[in-house]
Amino acid sequence: MPKLDKRAADILLWTLLLTAPFWMTHVGSYVELGSRVLVYALAAMSLNFLLGYTGVLSFGHAAYFGLGAYGTALTIKYLYPSTPVGMLVGILVGTVAAAVIGPMIARLRGIYFAMCTIAFGQVFYFIAFQWSSVTGGDDGVSAWHRMPLNLGFTTIDILQSSMAFYYFVLAVFAACAAAMAFLLRSPFGRTLLAIRENERRARFLGIPVDRHIWMSWVISSFFVSVAGTLYALLNNFVDPRAVRWDQSGMFVIMAVLGGMRSFWGPLIGAAIFIVLEDYLSSLTQNWESFIGLFFVLIVLFFPRGVLGIIRRKVTT
């Protein structure tokens, strides 16, 4: 029975995602918002790979998100005007940076780990902000745009058609989600779960814990930089706010809001958050207060997240 439920939920989810551009406009929304939800969902799911499935809290994922975004933007603007090439560069830059920083923090745990990820994340914010001859400083990288996809036999115009771009984002999202699900089901993923549940026992079993945390960190950062490249393509623009620590906080709150012990939780959290943000920021100037209040209320009254609560209801 629960297995069937799960299958049904999956089918429902993918049907909703695949048909989104057709029904979104009817409920007073627009297609770009759907792409935005997917981008943030991918970022929050990547974070959750680390937070929910390895049990390590990163509060600095915006750095690798931002590196992906800047890598893509700068490549398309200055080096080679091609969407896939830009994406590759962005993903490479973000992942390599995470791989280099990883060994320094993989030994740390808990609150110390979180603090160091914040601080290291901020390095990239400063670079983006101050190296203005390359990154444009506070003004960001503008005056470029994503390029139509050239598949050899045909081109897909993801630039002009927001519908085509949505499906492009969805395809990337699906590939990343499948890869993450595959990794989590593999022996490697099970090892991460073991570390989350009881690190000491995992260590006694001979599992090299620090190395696994490092690997999980790099994988997670890889996927978050994919999300970053999509973010740059979506906006045709990047500025240092994509890298700042409040962005990292958004990813974490999305994962928590949706339910960080479930695979699809962050997607639900991102959907709620982005739609709410879109709605409220058109309504009020004090959007920051609402975010703040939102954070406080979630922590006090809703710490399990949507899926956590549903699951609890089902099991009891």
Place this chain on the structure above:
Amino acid sequence: MTQLVLFNVFNGLIIGAFYALMALGLSLILNLTGVINFAHGGFLAIGGYLAYTLMPYFGFWGALVLAPILTGFIGILVERVLIRRLYGRDPLYSLLLTFGLAFLIEDGTRFIWGAQSLPFSIPDWLSSPLSSEFFFLTGYRVFMVLLVTLAVAGLFAILNYTRLGIRIRAGTLDLETVSVLGVNVRVLRNLNFGLGIYLAGLAGVLAVGMLGLQPTVGDNLIMPSFIAIIVGGLGSLPGTLLGGLLIGVASGVTSVFFPSASEAVIYVMMAAVLIVRPRGLLGEEGRF
């Protein structure tokens, strides 16, 4: 050249003293309760703004004394209402809640005092240079260093010689035992939070004399305070003090030779410490 180096070392010392003052407050709270207070920069701004509001009534000195105390009281209230609920939970939640709180405070100060930066005038005799040769030694800077020194000395005196301070130190080592010995831990954590926020408020009053008054005045100070704690070692207050001064002087000296790297150097120091000595300079092995 010597003058330039001296100038920047001194400058670095001032900035470092600032970082240290803020980081000490953060560290106090973190050590006793395991809460990282993201909203610390917000409390700093509150301290500055309160001083601005109080100044017409009580003068500079009155504001200097009253504003941090009021900020501390606000801290005590916030602990009662919000922070208290986080103890014993995953650090994730304390980060998220104080993160939200930082947003709320920033928007709140903007709502009350406006978004544009406000002038904050210090007494004339404090703003003039002490001598023409060492033009950078304005009275205010010397005064700031003295005041920070006084505050830090006071803090360590409280921690070493008063009942409250000894309990706080005992609590950071083993809160459960302290509780078993009959100390009201709820009150202890409450007062400790207030003390930490008092330091933030004091740093705020001093900061706005130098940086001016905007809702985001704390934003640039919070990251270096984190790094001061990491470099000095989590769990050690002398370490935090040392860390703050070190990164301040390092960024001051760097700004002589590579002005653009003055901000980056503190991150490099953090990386170096994490590689060579992950627990921080004076941190205890295996506490965090």
